[in-house]
Amino acid sequence: MKQSANKTFQCQAFVNLVHDTPGITPQEEMEIINCFKPLSLRNKEFFLKEGEICKRIAYVCRGCLCYFRLFENGKKSVIQFAFEDWWVGDLESFLNNKPSANFWQSLENSELIYISSNDFEKLMNTSRAFQSVFITKTRTAYIKSLERSAKDKSQSGKERYLRMINDHPQIINRVPHYDVAAYLGITPESLSRIRHKLATRQR
DSSP: OEEOSOTTOOOHHHHHHHHTSTTOOHHHHHHHHHTOEEEEEOTTOEEEOTTSBOOEEEEEEESOEEEEEEOTTSOEEEEEEEOTTOEESOHHHHHHTOBOSSEEEESSOEEEEEEEHHHHHHHHHHOHHHHHHHHHHHHHHHHHHHHHHHHHHHSOHHHHHHHHHHHOTHHHHHSOHHHHHHHHTSOHHHHHHHHHHHHHHTO
16 A cells, blocks of 8 residues: 555546535635545555554545455455445544444555545535535445345345346456455355356346
């Protein structure tokens, strides 16, 4: 993990997101953007590990990350994936200054921009535009997470797979098979059978 040596690096998607916030002033726009620093992660590198206190929140400019938990038996439970235009971090750990129970790991060489807890708190207290940028996306992600959790309890593995590729088709090409299975709550063997049956029907 390293801060990018390119000080002029800008995440254009984030710049556009901030710029398009209703009511934002040019000064406020620059204050928000200047609080973020670039960060490069190599494939399989961690943004956050279990037991660490999350001291920063990041926005994904390029790449893919996996948010997961490891149980005592070694089983991996994938909570979500984050692609471009997603936030990453453990909000419970970040906001309450407590050790995280989860991991954030890069699944590709990734480029992020992050904000420290001090700068985050400052902006949340002084900038309505930043509140809008962060809270709107966080609320949307939270609602989708609740919807997914509710559907997962009533759907079969096949139904969860079909919903996943409809909602997030990029997962299939960018996420390892075993992580997709852990996300769906099924074994890699079951995932292979589901994909094989679907492929056979489409021939």
